[in-house]
Each structure stands twice: as C-alpha cells, then as structure tokens.
Amino acid sequence: MHQGAVWMLTWEYPPRVMGGLGRHVADLSEALVAQGIPVHVFTCHVPGSPDKEVVNGVIVHRLHVHGRSLQEDFLGWVWQFNFALLDAILDEVGIEMPAVIHAHDWLVAMAARESQRLLHIPLVTTIHATEHGRQRGIHNDLQSYIHGVELELVSITDKLIACSEYMTREISSLFGISPAEIAIIPNGVDSKKVLSSLGDSLSIQSFVADDDEMIFYIGRLFSEKGVQVLLQAFPTILARRPKARLVIAGKGPMEKELCQWVQSSNLEQRVTFTGFIEDEQRNALLKRADVAVFPSLYEPFGIVALEAMAASVPVVASDTGGLGEIIRNGENGLKVAPNNDGQLAEAIVQVLENPQLAQRMVLKSQEELRSIYDWNKIAIDTMDVYGKAIEEAEEVRKGLLAKAQRVG
Structure with a gap:
C-alpha cells in the first residue's frame, strides 16, 4: 500500500466550489491525511483565502493566475493557470519530491503532463466528467479542443480512476481505453x-x-x-x-x-x-x-x-x-x-x-453510506491505485536501466 506524498492538481477547492469536483478533492485529501499520507493541493487563488495554508492536515497552495479572467478568456485563463501550477510544482520540488501526481479533469492536463515528464513521477488521473458527456456530443471547436485535451490526458496517465461504472464505459468508448485499465472508485460523503x-x-x-x-x-x-x-x-x-x-x-x-x-x-x-x-x-x-x-x-x-x-x-x-x-x-x-x-x-x-x-428508503440509504461511500474506505482504495502506479513505474525504470547497461 502506498505511503509517499501525493500532490493533487485541481481547478477548484473549497471555498471555491463550482460542482462536486472540489468537494471530492477536499474530502479525499483529508481522508488520505487521516491514513498518514502527506497531501499537497495545488489550485487557483480565491479572494479572501491565504495563498498557502494547512486545512485539516492538507497543505493547500492557492495560485494567482495572471492575464485576463476566466470569464473574459476561458482557454487563455486555463493556460495561465497551468503555467502557474507548473511553476508552483517546480518550486516545491526544491523542498520535497512527491511519490504521485494526482490530476483531476482536463483543466490541469498541461501541468500534469509536464510534471510527469520533467519529474519522472507517476501520474494518476481521475476523470470526473467528459466534454462529450456534458454537451451530449461535440458540436464546436472549443468542445473539440477540450475533447482532444482529455484524450491526451487519458493516454499519458499511468493509472486512471472513474467514479462509476457508467463513467468507465464512457471513458472506454470515447478514448479507446480498456475498461480493465480503469479503477472504479466511487465518490463519498462525510x-x-x-x-x-x-x-x-x-x-x-x-x-x-x-x-x-x-x-x-x-x-x-x-x-x-x-x-x-x-x-x-x-x-x-x-x-x-x-x-x-x-x-x-x-x-x-x-x-x-x-x-x-x-x-x-x-x-x-x-x-x-x-x-x-x-x-x-x-x-x-x-x-x-x-x-x-x-x-x-x-x-x-x-x-x-x-x-x-x-x-x-x-x-x-x-x-x-x-x-x-x-x-x-x-x-x-x-x-x-x-x-x-x-x-x-x-x-x-x-x-x-x-x-x-x-x-424506509432513508434508513437503507444510511446503511449504504457507511458500507460503500465512506471516505476512509475510498482513501484506502485510492492508495492501492497509487501503489500500483509506483510499482509499475519502478518496473519500467528498471527495464530501461537494464537495457542501457546492455547497450553500454
């Protein structure tokens, strides 16, 4: 089971909550900390919140994004946000090195890709939703661009997580990934x-x-x-x-x-x-x-x-x-x-x-919250995915080293 530090990349994190993703990352991060895993979260700045703070054991880095706002220039903002993410990650590497990078959805894809490439650290990605699913198809250039970013992110990630069987089927169908390669770990509730x-x-x-x-x-x-x-x-x-x-x-x-x-x-x-x-x-x-x-x-x-x-x-x-x-x-x-x-x-x-x-339905749902949707269980299942990503990356590294020695 994985024990090293995890660095989460996400565009939303409390108090910035646009949908379920921000709450998911917060609850998962806190549950991992409860299991003894150091967690850093890299996200965007929220007015009124510190640039860096510890929240329930999670070290949160909130990054200022330069240039025009999200509303004025959506894709431009996304790129600037990813540059800010990458700068912060490279700065933090001077202090400590994570065992795993965990990316959440396409908005952090560029920083995730470059962190994986530059640091030679396993990348785990959770796909919370797809552009094709949200829009019920791809209908314009922006949607096509986002779909392409999602495809690249899915193709380079070392381990992939989906929150439901439905999302596993969707990811498999859209991106040509075998369902067997996708870990299904549900969301939870605290x-x-x-x-x-x-x-x-x-x-x-x-x-x-x-x-x-x-x-x-x-x-x-x-x-x-x-x-x-x-x-x-x-x-x-x-x-x-x-x-x-x-x-x-x-x-x-x-x-x-x-x-x-x-x-x-x-x-x-x-x-x-x-x-x-x-x-x-x-x-x-x-x-x-x-x-x-x-x-x-x-x-x-x-x-x-x-x-x-x-x-x-x-x-x-x-x-x-x-x-x-x-x-x-x-x-x-x-x-x-x-x-x-x-x-x-x-x-x-x-x-x-x-x-x-x-x-009667309320009582049954309460039972299932405890048995299926408990964040401690979800954290342990996620740690197993991290462990497999690390093990497989180490096997690849050993293989490349052995090949280099033979060539030498």
Whole structure:
C-alpha cells in the first residue's frame, strides 16, 4: 500500500466550489491525511483565502493566475493557470519530491503532463466528467479542443480512476481505453460535514414557510442537470399537493431562463431560487427538506444525492449515469426515466404521500453510506491505485536501466 506524498492538481477547492469536483478533492485529501499520507493541493487563488495554508492536515497552495479572467478568456485563463501550477510544482520540488501526481479533469492536463515528464513521477488521473458527456456530443471547436485535451490526458496517465461504472464505459468508448485499465472508485460523503453544522432555521426563513412541503434541488443550473424538467413537473405536483414548495439552490447560465419560465407560469409564490448558498444554509435546507430531487440528464456520479442521504432526506433521481447506480428504485430512493416530467412528478408525490416509504428508503440509504461511500474506505482504495502506479513505474525504470547497461 502506498505511503509517499501525493500532490493533487485541481481547478477548484473549497471555498471555491463550482460542482462536486472540489468537494471530492477536499474530502479525499483529508481522508488520505487521516491514513498518514502527506497531501499537497495545488489550485487557483480565491479572494479572501491565504495563498498557502494547512486545512485539516492538507497543505493547500492557492495560485494567482495572471492575464485576463476566466470569464473574459476561458482557454487563455486555463493556460495561465497551468503555467502557474507548473511553476508552483517546480518550486516545491526544491523542498520535497512527491511519490504521485494526482490530476483531476482536463483543466490541469498541461501541468500534469509536464510534471510527469520533467519529474519522472507517476501520474494518476481521475476523470470526473467528459466534454462529450456534458454537451451530449461535440458540436464546436472549443468542445473539440477540450475533447482532444482529455484524450491526451487519458493516454499519458499511468493509472486512471472513474467514479462509476457508467463513467468507465464512457471513458472506454470515447478514448479507446480498456475498461480493465480503469479503477472504479466511487465518490463519498462525510456525514459529519452535512450534520455537524445543520444551520439556523432563521437563515432559511425567506426560502420556505413552516407548513410548506419542501422539494429541494441543489446543484448548478445547467441544462444537463435537468432543473427545467423539475420545473415542468411542478404544476402537476402542486395540483395534488397544494402545500408543495420548490426550493432551487445554485447558480448557472440557465438561471435567468428558469426564472422567466416560473414567472410566465405564475409559479412565483411556490418556487424559490436561492442563488449560491454556503454550506450552513445548504445543511439547514437539507434538514428542512421533505424530498431532495436530482433530475439530471447527464450525471457521472452525483455527490449531492449522497449529501441528501446523509441528512436523512429521501431522494428522487433520474435513472442516468452514476445516479442510476447509486439509487435502487424503492429501496434507497426512487428513480425515474431522465427527461420525463410525468414520471418525476409521480415519484415526488409518492414520497410526499407516503412517509413510511420515505423513512424506509432513508434508513437503507444510511446503511449504504457507511458500507460503500465512506471516505476512509475510498482513501484506502485510492492508495492501492497509487501503489500500483509506483510499482509499475519502478518496473519500467528498471527495464530501461537494464537495457542501457546492455547497450553500454
């Protein structure tokens, strides 16, 4: 089992959390530290956060990215971020050398590739999602470029990790990698982070009334997350459950369009958009929710579903991607066909009408959080992947040395 230092490369890390990736890297890093593995995380600067600090044992380097902003020049920002990553890595190598570089998704690919090449250190990569999956195809030059970067990253990495069988099949199909070469290690959830600061109910008073039946969505407001399907289902739900209140937490490019749809449908009195919320408000809303709904059209895993389970909230989700693997219909949640507002409405009403079913599913999901989605188990499985990468790199090194000696 691997024991050397791990250097994580990621574009997001708390308090910068855009989706599930940032939380994944943070929880995995802290779980590795708990197993005695030194971990450095290299990520981008967050205003108000120190450039370097130790967070729960993890050494976090937050790097300033020069040039135009992410919003002004996306690819230019990505390149500058990778230059900053590589500079920081090379500076840190003067102090200590890692045993493994662990890259997370394509945005750190250039720095990962150059670190592997210059330092002769094994590279492990977790592919959290693909551009083809997010966009449901490749439709323009930018998407084609990102797809190409993903292909190169997958081809050079020493060991590859995916979070679900669904993602393993997707990576294999898109990039020509044998499924046998991909380690499947699920995301996890730290229940203590969801439960330890459940939040003051005063912080959510403006979002939900005491007698509302609260339906909760949390996530980015992108089309692949299926929020529009949930909104289309809501009038049917409201006709059967007049006290239903839909609370939508998160930000994204669809926010304006979704708000306009709610207004044109005269649903403003029963639908609340919270915008971005901090963890304390998220926890308070989870504590208050009667059902959590994740209607994704594309979902490699779905950490938010695990967070809802950790808060003892019954879950309704689309039968797609990793979500379809987490949820077993009628046992630990309800799942419906993606992009089907009729089925979605029926499943949500079923949970609201049947508290016994809801409680039974919650209890089962709690069991599985402890047995399958525990970060300590996930850390140990990840350490095994690191160990194999190191062993195989050492075998290659010995082979090259032996060949050189024979030639000499």
